[in-house]
Amino acid sequence: MKKFNYIITALIIGAIAFSCNSSKQIPSKKTDNEQIAKTTVNDTVKITNEELEYEIIIIDPGYVSFLAGQAQPEGFYTQQYMENRNRIYVMNWNQRVMQPQLFDPNLYELQINYDQNIDYGYEVNYKLYNYFIFFQMRYNQRLGPFNVRI
Secondary structure, eight states: OOOOSEEOHHHHHHHHHHHOOOOSSOOOHHHHHHHHHHHHHHTEEEEEETTTTEEEEEEOTTHHHHHHHTSOOTTSSOHHHHHHHHHHHHHHHHHHHTOTTTSOTTTOOSOOOOOTTSOOOHHHHHHHHHHHHHHHHHTTOOOSSSOOOO
16 A cells, blocks of 8 residues: 555654653653553554555654644534645645754654645544644744644
């Protein structure tokens, strides 16, 4: 199966490493490994569609909680609204990936292959749109000309 290049996994793994701050309290190795495994399982969003041959994997601590607690519920935005925003966000994201000397390559590791001529459906656009909102808020980035709001 061709995988739709929404695979943000490596990018987000980089973001995980970038966002991990050392704390004063140092847990044991076993606890660290358990915590990493738990975070990876709990903060992974995976969407696949065999028919359209794409796969999206988003791994970022806090994203699942953001979707559940802060993001607008599904149905709040129209699919067209999110598609329009996603096009702008993806375009700016990909430009930043191509300019590692100007933008943190730990945040922008992989390009996103988002074809505006393909109807990915509501769920994909909803989760991608909300990831961009989450990303901008969490890492204090601005991917578009509009203010980030929930």
